[in-house]
Amino acid sequence: MADSPSRIPSGRLSLAASEGRPIALGPLDGRYRPTVAPLVDYLSEAALNRDRVAVEVEWFIHLVKNSVLPDVGSLTESQAAGLRRIVTEFDADSVAELAEIEAVTVHDVKAVEYYIGRRLEGLGLTRLTALVHFGCTSEDINNLSYALGIKGAVENVWLPDARALVEQIAEMARANRDEPMLSRTHGQPATPTSLGKELAVMAHRLGRQLDRIAKTEYLGKINGATGDYAAHVASVPSADWEKVSESFVEGLGLTWNPLTTQIESHDWQAELYADMARFNRILHNVCTDIWSYISIGYFKQVPVAGATGSSTMPHKVNPIRFENAEANLEISSALLDTLGATLVTSRWQRDLTDSSSQRNIGVAFGHSLLAISNVAKGLERLDVASDVLAEDLDANWEVLAEAIQMVMRAEAVAGVPGMDNPYERLKELTRGHRVDADRMKEFVSGLGLSADAEARLLALTPATYNGIAGKLVDHLG
Missing domain, CATH: 1.20.200.10 (Fumarase/aspartase (Central domain))
Structure with missing residues (x-):
């Protein structure tokens, strides 16, 4: 069977090989870069290498400062500051230099060790080069x-x-x-x-x-x-x-x-x-x-002014x-x-x-x-x-069925007659039916409730039947 012809011209340019600004493979480094850019300072490969340098430098200082090794001597304030500048001055050139070292070592942490070692001579610390990465595994x-x-x-x-x-x-x-x-x-x-x-x-x-x-x-x-x-x-x-x-x-x-x-x-x-x-x-x-x-x-x-919601439906x-x-x-x-x-x-x-x-x-x-x-x-x-x-609340008066049958239950406990089978009676009134305000009030008025209970239910609407919902928001502080 012959190969199907490609729908894309075979002579198209390779975007991956294009010079200049790199083209992102994933969306986080592409269209969404501005939103996630703050994470680059912490979770990128470059940030990891900077933190590796920081840990190695601090370990070096820690060993010397605490005289962990015999005859290690001490650091001057200038030397300690110079070591920490290796971290604070870590930049794009540092990333490139590390990459060059790693190309030889084929080991990222070993490259960091050598990167720091290169800078010790300028600080007068050549004799302590062996202290970099001392006792450490990667x-x-x-x-x-x-x-x-x-x-x-x-x-x-x-x-x-x-x-x-x-x-x-x-x-x-x-x-x-x-x-x-x-x-x-x-x-x-x-x-x-x-x-x-x-x-x-x-x-x-x-x-x-x-x-x-x-x-x-x-x-x-x-x-x-x-x-x-x-x-x-x-x-x-x-x-x-x-x-x-x-x-x-x-x-x-x-x-x-x-x-x-x-x-x-x-x-x-x-x-x-x-x-x-x-x-x-x-x-x-x-x-x-x-x-x-x-x-x-x-x-x-x-x-949003000027924005398009749909390519074909303007509304x-x-x-x-x-x-x-x-x-x-x-x-x-x-x-x-x-x-x-x-x-x-x-x-x-x-x-x-x-x-x-x-x-x-x-x-x-x-x-x-x-x-x-x-x-x-x-x-x-x-x-x-x-x-x-x-409007949605006013169209659903049947939701008061719960309140009415619970009031009937309370009335029954209080000895008010005629409060039998409240659930079943409200079920018959509301299930499968739309009940408007007039019908609901008519039903309430015919129950024989105590005056106080009847007044409370007749005053109740779907918009006011929400208990202490508003007060509960106060739990947010």
């Missing part, structure tokens, strides 16, 4: 570098944006605390609530997850090739290596893990990613609910921010789930499955951050359609 540097990068990304980028979104939802809840709204359980008209209370539920759920994430323990270790300080003790048996390790890790702002194999076990990462994925899924639920409220007219979308304003967020939340959660499942397993004392997996942490964070941004922008373009909410 994972001693990597686990601490990843922990610092992830901690920075969570605390300085992701968590502030997520908190701002939750507060945005909370403000909407407060502003609409007393806006009556028909509920829909199973998609059917149900006991009314308030729009503010339903938004408050969303904010409360999301906020609980953020509180969990804010309490994350970022663990780290620096204890050698199999986690037992073998090389350390062999080279300097007089040192208290556990104390040296603990003080160093905690000095980086991390929590020391005393028991590991070659790798820090990554359990804290799995815990963090599970909480983030749960936040994503709750936010996904927020998107589907808001999308549905837009669909039935509870929210009006404010058109449309599509809820694309929420749909975009849903997709990105699903991608992020899938990656976070995979990372959490993969990272907790390592064959015996070490395998490299974690190495490739962890390079996707930034992608998982990026899709979540992009979704958060889209939801925030989508909420900004919403107006509450109070008239639609009111």
